[in-house]
Amino acid sequence: MTNNDILLKAFVTILEIEASKIDDDLKYQSIAEWDSINHMFLINEIESVFNIEIDSEDILYFKSFKETKVALSKYNVTF
Amino acid sequence: MFSNKHNNLINLIKDSQSLKFIDVESNKIYYLNDMLFDLDTMDLPRSLGFLYLDTSLISLKVYLTFLNSPHALVLLSDSIDLKLKENLEDSYLPTFIIDSKRAKIPKYTTDKITGNASIIDLHINTSYTTKLHENIKILLSTSGTTGSPKLVKLSEDNILKNALSICEYLPIATTDVTPLNLPLHYSYGLSVLHSNAISGTTIVCGLPDILNKDFWNYLEEHKFTSIAGVPFIYEMLKRIGFMKKSYPSLKYITQAGGNLSQNIKMEFYEYCNDNAIEFFVMYGQTEATARISYVPPADLKNKITSIGKPIKNGKITIDDKTGELLYSGPNVFGGYANEIENLACWEDIVHLRTGDLADKDEHGFYYIKGRLKRIVKVFGNRINLDEIEAYLKSRLNMSLLACTGIDDKILLIAHSNEALNESELKKAIFASYKIQGSAIKFKYFEELPKNKSDKIDYNKIILQYLDN
Numbered sequence: 094m095t096n097n098d099i100l101l102k103a104f105v106t107i108l109e110i111e112a113s114k115i116d117d118d119l120k121y122q123s124i125a126e127w128d129s130i131n132h133m134f135l136i137n138e139i140e141s142v143f144n145i146e147i148d149s150e151d152i153l154y155f156k157s158f159k160e161t162k163v164a165l166s167k168y169n170v171t172f
Numbered sequence: 173m174f175s176n177k178h179n180n181l182i183n184l185i186k187d188s189q190s191l192k193f194i195d196v197e198s199n200k201i202y203y204l205n206d207m208l209f210d211l212d213t214m215d216l217p218r219s220l221g222f223l224y225l226d227t228s229l230i231s232l233k234v235y236l237t238f239l240n241s242p243h244a245l246v247l248l249s250d251s252i253d254l255k256l257k258e259n260l261e262d263s264y265l266p267t268f269i270i271d272s273k274r275a276k277i278p279k280y281t282t283d284k285i286t287g288n289a290s291i292i293d294l295h296i297n298t299s300y301t302t303k304l305h306e307n308i309k310i311l312l313s314t315s316g317t318t319g320s321p322k323l324v325k326l327s328e329d330n331i332l333k334n335a336l337s338i339c340e341y342l343p344i345a346t347t348d349v350t351p352l353n354l355p356l357h358y359s360y361g362l363s364v365l366h367s368n369a370i371s372g373t374t375i376v377c378g379l380p381d382i383l384n385k386d387f388w389n390y391l392e393e394h395k396f397t398s399i400a401g402v403p404f405i406y407e408m409l410k411r412i413g414f415m416k417k418s419y420p421s422l423k424y425i426t427q428a429g430g431n432l433s434q435n436i437k438m439e440f441y442e443y444c445n446d447n448a449i450e451f452f453v454m455y456g457q458t459e460a461t462a463r464i465s466y467v468p469p470a471d472l473k474n475k476i477t478s479i480g481k482p483i484k485n486g487k488i489t490i491d492d493k494t495g496e497l498l499y500s501g502p503n504v505f506g507g508y509a510n511e512i513e514n515l516a517c518w519e520d521i522v523h524l525r526t527g528d529l530a531d532k533d534e535h536g537f538y539y540i541k542g543r544l545k546r547i548v549k550v551f552g553n554r555i556n557l558d559e560i561e562a563y564l565k566s567r568l569n570m571s572l573l574a575c576t577g578i579d580d581k582i583l584l585i586a587h588s589n590e591a592l593n594e595s596e597l598k599k600a601i602f603a604s605y606k607i608q609g610s611a612i613k614f615k616y617f618e619e620l621p622k623n624k625s626d627k628i629d630y631n632k633i634i635l636q637y638l639d640n
Contacts, residue, residue, distance in 0.1 A: 107609070107610055108609075109595065109598050109599050109602065109609040121383065121384075122381070125251070125253075125602075125606075126602065128608070129381055129382075129383055129404070129408065130404060130551045130608050130611070131608050131609075131610065132383055133407070133408060133411060134608065134610040136411075148413075149411060149412050149413030149416065150412070150413050150416075152383070152411065152412045153383060153384065153385045153388075153412060154385070156384070
């Protein structure tokens, strides 16, 4: 699986939505499922699937599917 | 202290000369007069209205406008599903509705009301004339987002007295800058607005949530003096590194809406102590308008697991027989409404039965020991387990099923169906009850554990789940 696939799967697992509903433009709080509680679950899931530890100050930058990929580059997870 | 003309909240708010509102979206300052829409054209006798709100400037204008009217108001989240909105409206037949998410509502005609440079849609059906008891002013849902028709009836006096009691212990000053970071349809959020509005502070609206960088930019720019949060907000604050920085403008922070785990509470206590911030841990229920008790910050370290002492004019007793925490005071509600007929009456409730089991130490501090009813909070969302159980049993058409909660974090569903479609069920539960899928766990039992009297043994279910 590519990193994009792994990330997509993390979103599908936590948000419980179809993969087809997830694209670069999907934003935090733009759908009911991506609320603050699921956001924190999502951060945990991303840490787990990429085996990384996300710094607290970076959490505020995971604001969309696209920005998540940008933020992950700091952790050598590239897309 | 207050003369008769101050017998309601909006009159006290009108007297707070220093009261201002900052809208971060437009970056403008508003005074109370700018906030009130003109209702003269509406020409309605006292009626039932539904207000769908968020924390934007326009929602605040709508709420204050109707607080300044004779109408009875059901406050609801504007983000609940359309279907849930329609169900609620079918149950209560409100005479008017304000909902920025809908341009038209079947059976209602759409009118406009205008205020300082803004116009909003008002949906009216004057043929609906709900019989309202004169005491009823505000109706709140206990669950917030699930669209349950069960509403808590509150009076003018309830909201006024609770706000006054809160002002007695929180260090609110006219120079404060208070963010409205909790929703207005939630009793805690509403209490922040009320207590600050009568104290004449600067109230900031239109804010993004704390997981947005902008929230923290606004905190710095406007020099917020407090933050209010439910346990999950504190968990998020910890995770996003709140305690690694300092915020010189912060005077105090408050926590209510459920039990914050002791470790996190202690960490925040230490942080606040080092940074000259007062940390108020509080307890309450919507049925008590919002607040029942609080821990004075100076006592928090030694009383870290306590819910504190009752607020001014409130009294806590413990039921001899059941151990239940009973609360009495001027902020105790007038009963529930489950259907339209219940709006015609008001119960004078002397003792609010909280459903929480409690005891008291030798210094008069109270401690919650458990719950009498099968009610849990999953991330702050108050859930009646029997209701979920009944919902799932009917949806799945199976009787071998039991729900329980663990640590306010997990809804555990014990079942005997090997072919259970967990993912589909998670989606359905999120849609109806707003419980996130990651907070729902399943455990299969060949036979559900029972106790001696042949009832489901929920403790055994939890223990066996935790064992794995």
